[in-house]
Amino acid sequence: MATAVQTVERENYLNSNYGIKSWLLTTDHKRIAVLYLISITAMFWLGGFFAMMIRLELLTPAGDLVSSDTYNKLFTMHGIIMVFFFLIPAVPAVIGNFVVPLMVGAKDMAFPRVNLLSWYLYMAGAITALTAMVTGGVDTGWTFYTPFSTTYSNTHVIGAAIGIFIAGFSSILTGLNFIVTIHRMRAPGLTWRRLPLFCWSNYAAAIIMVLGTPVIAITLLLVALERAFHIGIFDPRLGGDPILFQHLFWFYSHPAVYLMILPGMGVISEIVACFSRKRVFGYEFVALASIAIAVFGFLVWAHHMFVAGISVYAALVFSLLSYLVAIPSAVKVFNWTATMYKGSISYNTPMLYAFGFIGLFTVGGLTGIFLASLGIDVHVHDTYFVIAHFHYVMVGGGVMAYMAGLHFWWPKMTGKMYPEAWAKLSALLVFVGFNTTFFPQFILGYMGSPRRYHAYPPEFQVLNVLSTAGASILAVGYVLPMIYFVWSLRYGKDAGPNPWNATGLEWMTSSPPPTHNFDETPVVTWEAYDYEHQPQEEITVGH
Amino acid sequence: MATSDIGDIQVAERALQHHFADMEQQRDTASFGMWMFLLTEIMFFGGLFCAYLVYRASYYHAFVEGSQKMNITLGATNTAVLICSSLTMALGVRAAQMGKPKLMVILLLITIVFGFGFLGIKAVEYHEHWVNHEFPGPSFHFETGDPAHPATDPQHTEIYFSLYWAMTGLHALHMVIGIGLVAWLVIAGLMGAYTPHYYNPVENVGLYWHFVDLVWIYLFPMLYLISKKHGG
Numbered sequence: 001m002a003t004a005v006q007t008v009e010r011e012n013y014l015n016s017n018y019g020i021k022s023w024l025l026t027t028d029h030k031r032i033a034v035l036y037l038i039s040i041t042a043m044f045w046l047g048g049f050f051a052m053m054i055r056l057e058l059l060t061p062a063g064d065l066v067s068s069d070t071y072n073k074l075f076t077m078h079g080i081i082m083v084f085f086f087l088i089p090a091v092p093a094v095i096g097n098f099v100v101p102l103m104v105g106a107k108d109m110a111f112p113r114v115n116l117l118s119w120y121l122y123m124a125g126a127i128t129a130l131t132a133m134v135t136g137g138v139d140t141g142w143t144f145y146t147p148f149s150t151t152y153s154n155t156h157v158i159g160a161a162i163g164i165f166i167a168g169f170s171s172i173l174t175g176l177n178f179i180v181t182i183h184r185m186r187a188p189g190l191t192w193r194r195l196p197l198f199c200w201s202n203y204a205a206a207i208i209m210v211l212g213t214p215v216i217a218i219t220l221l222l223v224a225l226e227r228a229f230h231i232g233i234f235d236p237r238l239g240g241d242p243i244l245f246q247h248l249f250w251f252y253s254h255p256a257v258y259l260m261i262l263p264g265m266g267v268i269s270e271i272v273a274c275f276s277r278k279r280v281f282g283y284e285f286v287a288l289a290s291i292a293i294a295v296f297g298f299l300v301w302a303h304h305m306f307v308a309g310i311s312v313y314a315a316l317v318f319s320l321l322s323y324l325v326a327i328p329s330a331v332k333v334f335n336w337t338a339t340m341y342k343g344s345i346s347y348n349t350p351m352l353y354a355f356g357f358i359g360l361f362t363v364g365g366l367t368g369i370f371l372a373s374l375g376i377d378v379h380v381h382d383t384y385f386v387i388a389h390f391h392y393v394m395v396g397g398g399v400m401a402y403m404a405g406l407h408f409w410w411p412k413m414t415g416k417m418y419p420e421a422w423a424k425l426s427a428l429l430v431f432v433g434f435n436t437t438f439f440p441q442f443i444l445g446y447m448g449s450p451r452r453y454h455a456y457p458p459e460f461q462v463l464n465v466l467s468t469a470g471a472s473i474l475a476v477g478y479v480l481p482m483i484y485f486v487w488s489l490r491y492g493k494d495a496g497p498n499p500w501n502a503t504g505l506e507w508m509t510s511s512p513p514p515t516h517n518f519d520e521t522p523v524v525t526w527e528a529y530d531y532e533h534q535p536q537e538e539i540t541v542g543h
Numbered sequence: 544m545a546t547s548d549i550g551d552i553q554v555a556e557r558a559l560q561h562h563f564a565d566m567e568q569q570r571d572t573a574s575f576g577m578w579m580f581l582l583t584e585i586m587f588f589g590g591l592f593c594a595y596l597v598y599r600a601s602y603y604h605a606f607v608e609g610s611q612k613m614n615i616t617l618g619a620t621n622t623a624v625l626i627c628s629s630l631t632m633a634l635g636v637r638a639a640q641m642g643k644p645k646l647m648v649i650l651l652l653i654t655i656v657f658g659f660g661f662l663g664i665k666a667v668e669y670h671e672h673w674v675n676h677e678f679p680g681p682s683f684h685f686e687t688g689d690p691a692h693p694a695t696d697p698q699h700t701e702i703y704f705s706l707y708w709a710m711t712g713l714h715a716l717h718m719v720i721g722i723g724l725v726a727w728l729v730i731a732g733l734m735g736a737y738t739p740h741y742y743n744p745v746e747n748v749g750l751y752w753h754f755v756d757l758v759w760i761y762l763f764p765m766l767y768l769i770s771k772k773h774g775g
Binding site (some may be wrong): 106107108109110111112114172176177179180183184185210211212213214215217218219222225229230231232233237238239240241244247248516521 | 560561562564568571572575576579580582583584586587588589590591593594597598601602605679680681696698699701702705706708709
């Protein structure tokens with residue numbers, strides 16, 4: 001270990017102040033990140049519980065465990081919780097909140113009180129949505145398609161919509177804070193071309209949050225008004241157009257898919273560079289690819305509507321534009337691979353998750369190309385092929401990146417190392433469990449098994465059993481980190497300021513960082529990922 | 544004057560938040576944040592404008608008939624009221640910048656009066672529509688008064704009125720919030736919070752106020768004027 005043993009505990013953001021009030025009224029971005037971490041973890045387990053119920057129901061062909069109505073509510077609540085209350089805030093609000101101000105050498109986010117407000121809005125939205133679920137649930141699917149959601153569903157659509165509406169403002173404020181922070185709070189010398197790629201990708205995600213989220217907010221407001229007052233905007237009986245809802249919904253919700261993956265891509269760039277001891281290959285291209293994904297993301301929404309009754313010419317154009325997204329995505333994957341080429345690679349847990357991310361995201365991305373082409377989309381529309389595709393991107397990509405980032409920055413957040421052997425085991429379990437769960441669903445979908453049914457023909461049982469078995473392995477893979485992270489808080493080895501010998505301003509301050517992040521404002525005179533000039537040391541921790 | 548300058552700078556130093564290097568960075572950041580927020584507001588209203596565009600193209604005649612029911616006199620008066628309020632708001636920001644807090648408070652109070660004036664006139668209009676059953680829902684009733692277009696479906700005019708209520712209602716909600724914000728500026732101004740070295744909140748609330756004004760500048764022609772001529 002390069003760091004001297006500290007005998008007196010330094011003041012840091014965790015021990016500077018005690019008591020519940022010092023947490024609930026904090027404006028420190030690091031404490032707000034911890035608040036998010038706790039609440040998002042709770043939502044993850046709740047969403048995971050609904051997923052397990054779905055998988056248990058699908059263990060047998062007959063719809064025997066839950067009724068079809070209950071099943072509809074289960075997959076709806078799984079979707080709403082995982083999308084709006086876990087995936088969208090996960091990387092930006094937890095890891096981004098903690099790391100971005102450190103990376104840019106700032107004392108805090110640009111608007112610390114707005115940052116706290118966004119956590120309260122998140123909680124208010126989550127509690128509203130959960131209340132709707134506890135008092136009867138929602139059965140529309142997370143997409144709230146009209147006119148079912150506005151006219152025919154007898155469940156708590158308004159409550160869930162209002163919950164997402166409120167949480168949306170949390171997302172808007174987080175995005176706004178990121179954009180302003182990255183523009184205005186950078187340390188002297190930290191030019192855009194020296195900015196870590198994690199900041200670039202959070203910036204790109206923030207563009208989507210700021211431009212897209214207001215549209216879903218107004219759309220869900222209209223759904224609620226339609227249900228309450230029958231205003232007719234989406235009701236075909238009054239001349240309203242249900243397809244207009246789909247346009248408005250996907251105008252946000254497709255970019256939102258990239259919003260879930262972009263910050264994760266930033267995590268992977270940091271980790272691949274660190275554990276290959278090399279500067280990210282084609283730094284500028286990787287940085288601009290994030291912006292390109294955010295921009296293209298706004299031009300492809302109608303590929304969700306190929307069979308909804310849009311004109312065939314519109315469908316052709318949207319299909320073509322959807323292919324375009326593959327270019328910046330592939331730029332990233334190739335450049336990560338090129339970064340590893342001839343690098344001095346070490347196989348620590350964050351890197352294992354990064355390997356998993358690159359492989360699984362590639363599978364998810366390539367099947368996205370299948371789905372963007374009209375012919376195949378018409379064939380596999382609304383089947384398990386689609387389910388498998390977006391779980392490869394969102395779980396195989398998004399959640400893997402979140403886990404990677406959590407392991408990578410856990411020593412910074414807590415000052416403690418997690419147990420490396422257990423962590424490697426859990427990364428392996430997650431990878432194996434994930435593929436066992438979702439790969440069979442590609443085959444199921446290709447054979448024609450439709451999504452959103454609680455019963456299926458007996459010949460599909462083998463693949464479904466495989467999928468459910470995989471989900472159990474995946475669950476173990478997620479429970480383990482939960483246990484050892486908490487364990488490490490008390491028993492983990494002291495991490496020191498820079499356990500990975502990584503570059504980046506966040507590693508130049510102590511772990512956990514002091515409340516004001518840096519004793520004096522850093523001045524940056526070097527490129528990002530300057531591993532060539534970083535003292536070459538073995539990463540000793542965990543071996 | 545020198546002592547008052549020093550006092551101003553002290554007020555400004557108290558207003559400097561710990562995470563900024565200097566007042567200039569804080570001012571630029573606050574202003575940039577406000578512009579970003581207004582961008583999200585444009586997207587927020589954008590969904591409704593998009594719906595308006597789609598349905599106006601689909602049900603043009605229904606929109607013509609619906610807009611016959613608009614009271615142009617009241618609408619035009621309200622437009623004038625809002626433009627005047629924007630002027631007093633802008634002058635108020637200028638007064639804060641010039642270090643004239645009393646003048647600023649007076650101008651902001653006039654802005655509030657204009658704001659309430661707008662809401663009052665809007666309430667009269669809403670009342671008219673309400674008693675004429677021009678509110679979407681089960682009680683909605685619309686006589687197609689245009690023999691030239693007997694085929695116009697009253698249900699389609701209901702969509703027009705849905706958009707009318709949703710768009711002007713959301714705008715009115717923004718007005719209410721704006722009045723609250725200006726009132727907060729008045730109270731803080733009376734307590735001497737703003738000096739030429741620190742007046743970001745005044746400037747930012749001013750931006751918000753102008754934005755809300757601008758939304759109305761689009762709503763008024765879209766809902767009241769542009770379909771009117773062809774209706775007769």
